[in-house]
Amino acid sequence: MLRESLNDLTAFVAVARAGSFTKAAAELGVSQPALSQTVRALEARLGVRLLARTTRSVSPTEAGERLLNVVGPGFEEVEAGLAGLAELRGKPAGTVRITADEHAARTVLWPALRRVLPDHPGIKVEVSVDYGLVDIVAERFDAGVRLGGMVAKDMVAVRIAPDMRMAAVASPAYLAARRQPKRPEDLTGHACINLRLPTQGGLYAWEFEKAGREVRVRVEGQLVFNTVPMILDAALAGFGIAHLPQDQVQAHLDRGELVRLLADWCPPFPGYHLYYPSRRRQPAAFEVLVEALRYRD
Structure with a gap:
């Protein structure tokens, strides 16, 4: 009976x-109909509906949420304990899930993973690229990556990158027949390439600062993307001004393919930090990745 209840x-x-029943079935290695039948049997035995099912989603009912809050942490402790057994072999093992935006994933996470993973074949890493402000606890990520000023105070934050700068850039072809902006406010008279943020569905307001004065500008243009590489491609093609991390455009600036604008309005700001919930003890696999990512001047 106990075994059936645990299953x-x-x-x-x-x-x-x-x-989702489909995603959960794939995770557990069972068929979707068998998983659905198992959950229905549990609901029948408890006498309450645990999951609200629609054609598009599955979510816990009030009773289901209460049960999840009771048993969920216990299962997490068991999972962490099983992962910790690998330490007895002296070989860190287990899966670490990290969420980050595309820029952080490519410029910070991937270089570190390339260095460390060959020496630790038992460690598996899942990187989820997302521009939204993901709740890592609710979405069951082990850690996330955000800029230093955006990490919640109740999280442990580890610096993994140097300070960053943004750069407003445009191609020489775009600027040939236009006057270059001297102040952020001048951008309203230009074609700008926008980034749509998934969290609130709005467009990213370009942020500038000079001598303690902060300015946020809502720009307009023909193009809106939700990925940075497309914005860079559009800027190189002459479709307008882009506002991107400096390291992503530096090579194009050096080759004269882009021109930097408003440089004195783009001071450095705290770079990427890895953040995660405070726990007394982290699995060895997670600690290996933290040390590999830790930024050292």
Whole structure:
């Protein structure tokens, strides 16, 4: 009876966390109909509906949320304990899930992973690229990457990159028949290439600062993208001014393919930090990655 209850609870927790029977079934290695039947049997035995099902999503009911809050942390402790057993072999092992935006994933995470993973074949890493402000606890990520000023105070933050600067840039072809902006406010008279943020669905307001004065400008233009590489491609093609991390455009500036604008309005700011919930003890695999990512001047 206990074994059946644990199996049923495992099935319920997997579906509740994934928000999908299909995804949970793939995670557990069972068929979707079998998983659905298991959860229905648990609901029948408890006499309450645990999951609200629609054609598009699955989410816990009030009773399901209460059960998840009770058994979820216990399962997490078991998972962490099993991962910790690898330490007895002297070989860190386990899966680490990290969420980051595309720029951080390519310029910070991937170089570190290339260095460390060949020496630790037991460590698996899942990197989820997302421009939104993901709740790493709710989405069951082990850690996330954000700029230093955006990390919540209740999280542990580890600096993993140097200070950054943004750069407003445009191609020589775009600027040939236009006057270069001297102040951020002048951007309203230019074609600018926008970035749409997924968190609130709005467009990113370009931020500038000089001599303690902060300015946020809502720009306009023909093009809006939700990925930075496309914005860079459009700027190189002469479709307008882009506002991008300096390291992503420096090579194009050096080759004269782009021209930097408003440089005195783009001071350095705190770079990327890895952040994660405060715990008394982290799995060895996670600690290996933290040390590999830690920024050293």
